[in-house]
Ligand SMILES: NC(=O)C1=CN([C@@H]2O[C@H](COP(=O)(O)OP(=O)(O)OC[C@H]3O[C@@H](n4cnc5c(N)ncnc54)[C@H](OP(=O)(O)O)[C@@H]3O)[C@@H](O)[C@H]2O)C=CC1
């Protein structure tokens with residue numbers, strides 16, 4: 680498979696290593712200002728920056744190239760990307776987190792939220808920790824986790840400020856070299872229930888993105904990592 684890497688930073692380079700190990704060829708490595716012809720690729724993998732993601736995705740869809748995006752912080756344009764994908768009969772996946780572990784954690788989070796729904800003595804909170812170069816806060820993963828809780832509970836929103844009664848408070852910490860840690864806590868007066876995912880490196884994110892790129896070839900539509908990993912039955 681010929682892969683275009685749109686964004687050749689920390690993730691782009693990790694994906695390159697794993698993609699080559701799996702027998703693929705990298706035909707485009709694009710950073711800001713790189714000129715390239717996207718039609719040289721069978722599939723594109725975008726891990727760039729929030730202001731570039733929608734342009735990169737649109738370019739792929741307009742040229743019939745399936746696209747996997749892991750860039751976070753651009754979701755105000757997500758619905759437009761979905762519409763463009765349908766109009767162009769293309770193929771597109773966005774996931775805030777491509778690792779198998781986090782996608783299992785997303786399901787665990789929703790199951791726990793469902794169990795806690797009527798237990799109003801518990802208040803939920805979330806903490807995410809990432810490296811100091813991260814541009815967005817809270818992380819895309821934290822936003823997906825918060826949306827999962829909102830789907831299954833009476834919480835209405837998330838906030839980085841002091842939370843109101845119906846809000847999930849998220850604390851975003853930035854610490855040197857942390858690949859990504861997410862913890863959800865339900866605290867009552869007598870105890871606390873914590874669930875936590877800790878990434879030990881970027882390899883899990885990168886492997887998930889390459890698996891998604893392999894999976895999407897020959898498909899048409901907008902998909903998620905639940906489709907790729909076959910987690911729809913949980
Ligand atoms: N979904 C997931 O599983 C994961 C998502 N992420 C997300 O992926 C994104 C990238 O993360 P990371 O690799 O750590 O970040 P980096 O800052 O290391 O890399 C981003 C790269 O994008 C490049 N870039 C800037 N503008 C463009 C453009 N117009 N087209 C193509 N590339 C461009 C930058 O180039 P330059 O330096 O020249 O500006 C840089 O090399 C972030 O949004 C992050 O949150 C990260 C890990 C996992």
Ligand SMILES: O=C(O)C1=N[C@H](C(=O)O)C[C@H](O)C1
Nearest residue numbers: 751775813818819820858859
């Ligand atoms: O920027 C990162 O590094 C990461 N970003 C993603 C996010 O915003 O959730 C995924 C992962 O946590 C690493």
